[in-house]
Amino acid sequence: MIKDSIIVALQAAQARDKYLTRDTINAVAKRFHVSPSEVYAIASFYHQFTFTPQGEHVIAVCMGTACFITGASAILQMIEQELGIKEGEITPDGKFSLTKNTRCLGRCAAAPLVQIDDTIYEHATVEQIKEVIHGLR
Ligand code: FES
Known part of the structure; x- marks a missing residue:
């Protein structure tokens, strides 16, 4: 087709x-x-396509219900502080972008979920994701 x-x-x-x-x-x-x-x-x-420039590393924090109630907000807040950007923005150096309005990634049992490039982090924690971001800098 x-x-x-x-x-x-x-x-x-x-x-x-x-x-x-x-x-x-x-x-x-x-x-x-x-x-x-x-x-x-x-x-x-399709949600997978975007029409705005993305960073070298694309981060998406699932804010669907299961992820929201298991701590996604705290992870999102940490990322915004670490990178100095809000959802939908890209860092000035073009290294990271934070996807806006990410909803259910389809693995609710493993909430909260964070996707960084092609890797999905299940049962993500603030400390774990902070470490990953530091490693990518
Ligand atoms: S709500 Fe996050 S994976 Fe379903």
């Missing part, structure tokens, strides 16, 4: 660039002989 192929192309572009640019949307549209608005509609439907 062409939609699946478009998603795969968008995933590859985002893995390369960390976000989807207008040029990427246009290039994918041209490649699959559809309109840019059709590609944008597909990309904007």
Whole structure:
């Protein structure tokens, strides 16, 4: 199905660039002989795609109900203090970005969850995530 192929192309572009640019949307549209608005509609439907620049390391703290009640807020607050940014922002050096409004990552039994790049930290703690961030600096 062409939609699946478009998603795969968008995933590859985002893995390369960390976000989807207008040029990427246009290039994918041209490649699959559809309109840019059709590609944008597909990309904007899925939470995995972003249209804003991302840091070298992308951090997402799940704020779904299970994670919220098991301590995600404290982890998010520590990250914001450590990096000096809020959700949806990128550090001035471009090293880290903090994803805004991350909701259930689908592993509620392991709450709270924090995703840093391709790694998901289950039963995350403030100390553990602080250590990971320090290691990436
Ligand atoms: S609420 Fe965080 S994984 Fe479901």
